[in-house]
Amino acid sequence: MSPRFPDFRLGKVLATSFTGTLSERHGDAVERIPTPNRLVDWLAVSGLAVESCTTAQLERAWELREAIHAAATAAARRDPLPGSAVQIINECSFQGRAAAVLTPEGNRQWRLGLGSASSVEDALSVIAADAISVIAGERDGKLALCASPTCQAAFFDTSQSRTRKWCEMNTCGNRQKKARFNANNRKNASSAR
Numbered sequence: 105m106s107p108r109f110p111d112f113r114l115g116k117v118l119a120t121s122f123t124g125t126l127s128e129r130h131g132d133a134v135e136r137i138p139t140p141n142r143l144v145d146w147l148a149v150s151g152l153a154v155e156s157c158t159t160a161q162l163e164r165a166w167e168l169r170e171a172i173h174a175a176a177t178a179a180a181r182r183d184p185l186p187g188s189a190v191q192i193i194n195e196c197s198f199q200g201r202a203a204a205v206l207t208p209e210g211n212r213q214w215r216l217g218l219g220s221a222s223s224v225e226d227a228l229s230v231i232a233a234d235a236i237s238v239i240a241g242e243r244d245g246k247l248a249l250c251a252s253p254t255c256q257a258a259f260f261d262t263s264q265s266r267t268r269k270w271c272e273m274n275t276c277g278n279r280q281k282k283a284r285f286n287a288n289n290r291k292n293a294s295s296a297r
């Protein structure tokens with residue numbers, strides 16, 4: 105039986121869903137794509153199915169992921185973008201051969217280049233291009249950092265008020281609320297004594 109891996113957290117934005125495959129970066133980090141096959145799984149559920157993945161390709165994916173994380177974090181803070189991160193994102197962007205195709209139903213899909221050897225690179229190029237459009241501010245939304253101190257993930261806030269605090273309500277948001285609730289309870293209990 106294959107070991108159980110941490111579940112994926114899938115958001116609506118490809119680039120930040122990808123950076124979310126490593127969560128709790130400032131706490132007990134959770135690696136959600138620890139093996140090449142797990143990256144294959146993640147790409148499949150993200151509309152970028154590839155046939156196979158090598159260890160070197162997984163390492164390249166991690167490198168791109170951390171570059172996007174660094175650049176998106178800097179963008180959210182209005183800091184200058186780190187040059188090395190920009191370089192990795194750009195390299196990944198132009199090393200792939202992916203094409204957007206329109207389905208008869210009017211949806212966009214990605215067709216990755218032929219030959220399984222290159223398709224992880226093709227998938228990474230789609231993710232890199234998505235990151236570029238988000239960081240460049242082309243899309244309707246705002247890059248922000250998760251308010252959870254152990255997370256601090258960069259996420260793309262598309263709420264109308266642009267005041268979202270957490271990368272995900274179900275995880276970081278609830279955890280923060282629970283922590284505050286417990287702290288208040290402790291405070292109340294000690295003041296009652």
Ligand SMILES: [Zn+2]
Nearest residue numbers: 250255271276
């Ligand atoms: Zn978070």
